[in-house]
């Protein structure tokens with residue numbers, strides 16, 4: 025599998041971008057006295073197979089942006105194109121993982137049935153469905169928990185179930201909203217490595233939103249740095265760290281430190 | 296460990312029952328030599344109860360009551376959930392209809408009895424109508440409330456998983472609202488039992504309520520007491536059955552809440 029060549033500028037890596045965001049703006053309660061501009065102007069592209077992180081302080085409009093990218097929210101102006109076509113609803117080849125797994129998983133369904141939901145929607149037959157469930161649970165390194173309910177599992181395992189469910193529909197792109205913000209530090213490292221492995225094995229494009237600069241540097245090929253609300257793109261930073269990355273090795277490297285410092289400067293001078 | 300758990304289980308059930316048992320024993324002992332017309336000995340009441348309700352003719356009244364209850368409660372439950380779901384789905388219509396519903400809701404059904412009897416006459420249709428009219432509300436309003444309270448992130452998740460509207464209702468909205476729907480159904484159950492009796496107290500020729508009223512009018516006080524006890528038993532059994540069903544239907548909810556409380 026071809027990894028992006030860091031010597032080539034990111035924008036030249038692939039032909040058409042999978043996702044293209046053009047002068048996107050979003051105001052809540054537009055036209056009322058409570059009008060609240062969450063996103064002022066955001067533009068960026070995501071190439072096929074790329075891992076892009078979007079960082080910004082709390083309240084910067086990251087969740088708003090992600091909801092616009094997924095087709096859940098209609099932007100006030102600007103355009104989002106997924107695989108060339110402007111977004112109308114949530115595209116078939118796109119999956120979303122929300123921050124709060126305890127709210128996005130269905131507690132009345134077992135793990136197997138949670139993961140089966142998108143397969144049932146797609147009309148996949150019983151046998152194929154079961155095989156596929158095993159496959160994605162294996163991909164997120166979940167052992168024999170199919171018959172358990174989500175609330176019987178630890179937070180980290182629940183988020184793995186949510187990721188497995190998102191992968192079940194074989195998406196081209198995965199959108200994640202602070203997916204590791206609600207778990208403890210060790211689990212967080214495990215999940216970060218997991219998502220890198222999954223991405224490598226399945227060759228999918230990932231856009232991950234986070235407020236954690238270290239996490240963004242560790243995961244991303246490119247980082248879109250947002251200003252505080254109403255957000256604009258402050259800078260798009262290339263992350264030419266080599267892969268595969270390891271928590272200890274990568275994070276203690278000099279290049280990591282430099283990037284981290286640069287991002288810190290950007291974030292602290294914005295707002 | 297399991298021994299201790301079993302012991303605790305036995306103990307908690309003993310604890311739960313001791314007061315009821317004490318009352319029964321007290322009633323039995325204190326009424327044993329009673330010559331009062333209104334408080335015959337419990338022993339005699341139970342003997343009559345056996346003769347009338349277990350092997351005797353009064354069984355007919357029991358089946359009559361239960362029949363009306365079963366039809367009335369089922370219709371109330373289905374209509375309650377159905378209309379509640381429609382009011383949720385068509386929110387704007389719901390907004391317009393809600394005030395009227397709440398207005399009708401606050402009229403005690405008892406106050407409507409004369410009107411219902413006038414319109415429907417006496418008989419099964421009237422009784423079932425009374426049960427439905429009174430019992431439909433708790434289920435309907437709880438269904439509406441429960442569905443409106445579904446976490447918006449769950450609905451976003453449904454969209455992200457490309458669920459159709461129908462599948463979203465089936466797979467997400469109804470299960471998410473189920474704890475409140477069940478609370479409504481339980482309240483409706485109590486109302487239905489009450490209205491079952493009330494409907495038999497007016498212009499009726501059958502049912503447990505009719506039996507109690509008729510016994511009282513004949514000064515057959517012992518028989519009247521048997522009717523009251525049967526009624527209490529019917530109410531208790533229905534409640535116990537409901538709780539058993541609820542424990543199965545809401546097993547996930549009970550389990551999740553227990554985990555949550557442990558922290």
Ligand SMILES: Nc1ncnc2c1ncn2[C@@H]1O[C@H](COP(=O)(O)OP(=O)(O)O)[C@@H](O)[C@H]1O
Nearest residue numbers: 052060062081082083084085086087088089253
């Ligand atoms: N549903 C909403 N209605 C109105 N304002 C909202 C809504 N959701 C978010 N906002 C506002 O938009 C801004 C950005 O919020 P959000 O996208 O959640 O930021 P982040 O995810 O970066 O913390 C905040 O000022 C927030 O108050």
Ligand SMILES: [Mg+2]
Nearest residue numbers: 086087088202
């Ligand atoms: Mg957010």
